[in-house]
Amino acid sequence: MKFSRLKSLVICLAAPALIACGQASLPKRLPPEVGVVVIKPEQILLTTVLPGRTDPFAVSDVRPQVSGILKARLFTEGAVVKRGQPLYQIDPAPYQAAYDNAAAALVTAKAKATRYAALVQQNAIARQDYDDAEASYKQALANTETARINLDYTRIIAPITGRIGRSAVTEGALVTADQTTALATIETLDPIYVDITQSTSELLGLKLAMQHGTLVNKGPADARATLTLDDGTPYPANGRLQFSEVTVDETTGAVTLRAIFPNPDGILLPGMFVRATVIEGVEQGAILAPQQGVGRNEKGDPTALIVDANGFARLRVLKTSRAIDDKWLVTGGLKAGDRLIVEGSQRIVPDTRVRPVPASFARPGA
Numbered sequence: 001m002k003f004s005r006l007k008s009l010v011i012c013l014a015a016p017a018l019i020a021c022g023q024a025s026l027p028k029r030l031p032p033e034v035g036v037v038v039i040k041p042e043q044i045l046l047t048t049v050l051p052g053r054t055d056p057f058a059v060s061d062v063r064p065q066v067s068g069i070l071k072a073r074l075f076t077e078g079a080v081v082k083r084g085q086p087l088y089q090i091d092p093a094p095y096q097a098a099y100d101n102a103a104a105a106l107v108t109a110k111a112k113a114t115r116y117a118a119l120v121q122q123n124a125i126a127r128q129d130y131d132d133a134e135a136s137y138k139q140a141l142a143n144t145e146t147a148r149i150n151l152d153y154t155r156i157i158a159p160i161t162g163r164i165g166r167s168a169v170t171e172g173a174l175v176t177a178d179q180t181t182a183l184a185t186i187e188t189l190d191p192i193y194v195d196i197t198q199s200t201s202e203l204l205g206l207k208l209a210m211q212h213g214t215l216v217n218k219g220p221a222d223a224r225a226t227l228t229l230d231d232g233t234p235y236p237a238n239g240r241l242q243f244s245e246v247t248v249d250e251t252t253g254a255v256t257l258r259a260i261f262p263n264p265d266g267i268l269l270p271g272m273f274v275r276a277t278v279i280e281g282v283e284q285g286a287i288l289a290p291q292q293g294v295g296r297n298e299k300g301d302p303t304a305l306i307v308d309a310n311g312f313a314r315l316r317v318l319k320t321s322r323a324i325d326d327k328w329l330v331t332g333g334l335k336a337g338d339r340l341i342v343e344g345s346q347r348i349v350p351d352t353r354v355r356p357v358p359a360s361f362a363r364p365g366a
Contacts, residue, residue, distance in 0.1 A: 035343025
């Protein structure tokens with residue numbers, strides 16, 4: 001009996017020691033580790049990609065200015081013609097005859113006016129007779145000039161430099177001065193226009209950013225653009241932005257931007273679909289957040305977890321404007337110096353303590 005009591009006493013005295021020993025051996029649980037990046041303001045070049053179509057720099061329909069039978073076509077369809085180059089020859093015979101007739105009448109009128117000028121000085125004829133002779137001479141001079149112009153018009157020349165299309169008429173056709181059908185069309189393709197559209201909301205946002213000083217655009221020298229062809233091939237030459245429409249298209253809610261590109265090799269043809277990358281300007285103090293650190297809430301709003309000064313994870317609702325490479329351009333919800341969680345966020349919930357370390361891709365040597 002005594003032994004049982006003693007055994008019970010030993011067990012009772014040893015139990016607190018065992019419990020205390022067990023508690024001491026349990027390791028202290030650390031907060032979960034998360035990878036963070038420190039947000040720093042950056043200076044970035046803002047660009048936007050917009051759809052567009054090519055448009056000739058100049059277009060001219062070739063039409064006759066006198067009537068007649070077409071004797072010859074003097075160009076190759078699809079070739080590049082120079083301004084002033086002969087394109088068609090209308091039968092000049094009737095116009096040559098008219099010019100010769102007018103020139104002969106001019107000789108007679110000039111001789112008469114010269115003779116009457118001497119006689120009127122001698123008071124040998126009435127002043128009215130001299131005036132009539134002088135008027136006849138000037139009229140003959142005008143008739144001769146008109147006949148010469150019409151004779152020149154029998155050779156139809158290129159009004160602009162560019163690529164000429166197919167001919168709508170052949171040799172022997174009758175053409176008239178007032179016809180509506182063009183004989184051919186010339187398009188200037190070097191340089192060439194690219195007409196692109198931009199939404200009014202984007203354009204307004206850019207203007208407000210420039211007014212507030214967050215976006216810097218130094219003028220036409222900065223209004224550059226590049227092209228990507230429909231098959232994904234980059235166009236080798238850069239262009240310049242020319243203007244934007246001052247009115248909004250009611251059906252699309254967009255404005256038209258026009259850029260001009262050199263096209264010496266004729267790669268760009270009228271009506272081609274392209275994607276234009278327009279350089280809008282430089283944004284000072286931009287906040288960029290890696291996309292892997294930005295999620296979405298049930299409303300679809302962008303969110304992010306940051307580590308506050310006390311080591312707790314806090315949820316932030318962000319405002320983003322666009323993606324730039326693998327980052328979001330953040331316009332609200334983050335500021336310089338914030339520690340954004342980009343790794344390990346799936347293991348934590350907001351408002352819990354975390355142990356921040358530099359993200360793997362942000363560590364030296366990574």
